[in-house]
Every structure is written in structure tokens, then in C-alpha cells.
Amino acid sequence: MATWAPAKRDILDALAAEILHNYGKGRAIVAIDGIDGAGTTEFADDLATAFKRAGHAVFRASIADFQRPRADRYSRGQDSAEGYYRDTFNYSVFRRVLIEPFKMGGSTGFVTRAFDAVRDIQVEPKWLTGPADAILIVDGIFLNRPELRGIWNYSAWLEVPQDVAEQRLREGDGSSAIGERERTGMQLYRADAKPTERAMALIDNSDPEHPTRIFADSC
Incomplete structure (x- = not known):
């Protein structure tokens, strides 16, 4: 017998509505966190589409576009797990060119991409501006780490088996x-x-076409 699964659009629209209920005025930043392969980029892109359906301004960024140079990322060794966790991303640049100016609002410009990890070079900054009421969605790994606490108005964790x-x-x-x-x-x-x-929301993203919300009393 077939098992019913919620439609992806329904889950995304409900999540967008929940966020807008609390953060529909002013600037707010949403994190979509998960392990490599959890599908954070696709989920964040689709969530951005849900905000657009709701008529709300939304911007997208990925922490993957704020990496440190290769020499820094592997300074502890090619096989260092500590280096992977501690040295992959440049959080100071992330805050300085994206998070802080986005939160300021007004005509302040912000940058959603700073580094090309494939070519191992900084990219020419493309400065953006937005309306007073806007959402920024950031996806990637390690987003709920201690150094980034206080940045997010809302965060979601995508649960996917390894x-x-x-x-x-x-x-x-x-x-x-x-x-x-x-x-x-x-x-x-x-x-x-x-x-x-x-994370404020836990999402089972094992089937990316049918993500489901996980609630604490059922974990």
C-alpha cells in the first residue's frame, strides 16, 4: 500500500509562512544547515521560491562561497578533520561583507559571494541592495557553530542518513x-x-521531493 507523503511545496510554503509570521518586517537571516550531501542548497533555493510566492523579497547565499584559500584550509594537513571544521570558511569576511551590511538595511550594499574555491581566488564583489523588509537565506555546513550564534533569526537542520x-x-x-x-x-x-x-526546525530531507518536518516529541 502506498504511503502518503506531504507535497514539497506545502512544506516549504508552511515554513516560509512561519518565518514571515515572526520576521515579516525588517531584515531577517535564515540558515539552512546540514551535512555534506544533505541537500541544503536545493532546499534553500526552493524555500526562496516559497518566499517569492508569498510576495516577500528574498536573497540567497551559500557559506561555500566564503571559503578560505586552499593553503589555509589545509594548513593542518590534507587529512585533518580539525582543519576541515576549523579552517574551511572565512567567517570574518562573511560577517563583514554580507551579514553586517544586510542587517543594517537601507541603501547599505552587501555581497553574497566572496571566494571561488575551485579557482582558489577571491571574486570581484557584486554589491547588492534590497528593500527594508527582506529575508536572506544562507545554506551550507557548520552554520550553527558557536562563532555564528546570534547571526540567525531562524535556522533549520536537514536530517539525512550518512x-x-x-x-x-x-x-x-x-x-x-x-x-x-x-x-x-x-x-x-x-x-x-x-x-x-x-536549529529551530528539523527537516527530514531523506527524500528531497517529500521533505517532512520532525517535531521534538517524535524524535
């Missing part, structure tokens, strides 16, 4: 992008930040 996440990465680029460095680095993150406890 094997499912790795299979998605293999299907996406032909090889698993998750090695022991990444697995252990994510374990460090979970122990240090407890992201599932910090």
Missing part, C-alpha cells in the same frame, strides 16, 4: 566527496555545536 548523503554526492559528481576527514569533521561539529538542538 549513506544517503554520500550516494547523492556520488551521483552528483561521479565520486564520493566525503572522506574520513569530512566525516570526522562533522562529528566534531555535532559534539561542539549540537546543531540539532540549536
Whole structure:
């Protein structure tokens, strides 16, 4: 017998409505967190579409576009899980060119992309402005870490089994992008930040076409 699953659009529209109920006025920043392969980018893109359906201004960014240079990312060694967790992203630049100016509102410009990790170079900044009432959605890994607490008005964690996440990465680029460095680095993150406890919403994204909300009393 077929099992009913909620429509993706219904989940996204409900999540957008919940956020707008509390943060419909002024500027607000939403984090979509999860492990590599959890589907944070697609989910965040689709959530942005839900905000647009609601008639609200929305901007998108990924923490992946705020990485540090390769030499810095691997300064502790190619296999260092500590380096993966501690050294991958440039949070000072992230705050300075995106988070802080976005929160200021008005005509202050902000940048949603600062670094090209593939070419290992900084990118020419593209300064954006937006209306007084706007949402910024940021996706990626490690977003509920201690250094970023206080940034988010709302955060969601996408729950996906490790094997499912790795299979998605293999299907996406032909090889698993998750090695022991990444697995252990994510374990460090979970122990240090407890992201599932910090997130305001838990989403089972095992089936990205039918994400479902997880509530504390059913965990």
C-alpha cells in the first residue's frame, strides 16, 4: 500500500509562512544547515521560491562561497578533520561583507559571494541592495557553530542518513566527496555545536521531493 507523503511545496510554503509570521518586517537571516550531501542548497533555493510566492523579497547565499584559500584550509594537513571544521570558511569576511551590511538595511550594499574555491581566488564583489523588509537565506555546513550564534533569526537542520548523503554526492559528481576527514569533521561539529538542538526546525530531507518536518516529541 502506498504511503502518503506531504507535497514539497506545502512544506516549504508552511515554513516560509512561519518565518514571515515572526520576521515579516525588517531584515531577517535564515540558515539552512546540514551535512555534506544533505541537500541544503536545493532546499534553500526552493524555500526562496516559497518566499517569492508569498510576495516577500528574498536573497540567497551559500557559506561555500566564503571559503578560505586552499593553503589555509589545509594548513593542518590534507587529512585533518580539525582543519576541515576549523579552517574551511572565512567567517570574518562573511560577517563583514554580507551579514553586517544586510542587517543594517537601507541603501547599505552587501555581497553574497566572496571566494571561488575551485579557482582558489577571491571574486570581484557584486554589491547588492534590497528593500527594508527582506529575508536572506544562507545554506551550507557548520552554520550553527558557536562563532555564528546570534547571526540567525531562524535556522533549520536537514536530517539525512550518512549513506544517503554520500550516494547523492556520488551521483552528483561521479565520486564520493566525503572522506574520513569530512566525516570526522562533522562529528566534531555535532559534539561542539549540537546543531540539532540549536536549529529551530528539523527537516527530514531523506527524500528531497517529500521533505517532512520532525517535531521534538517524535524524535
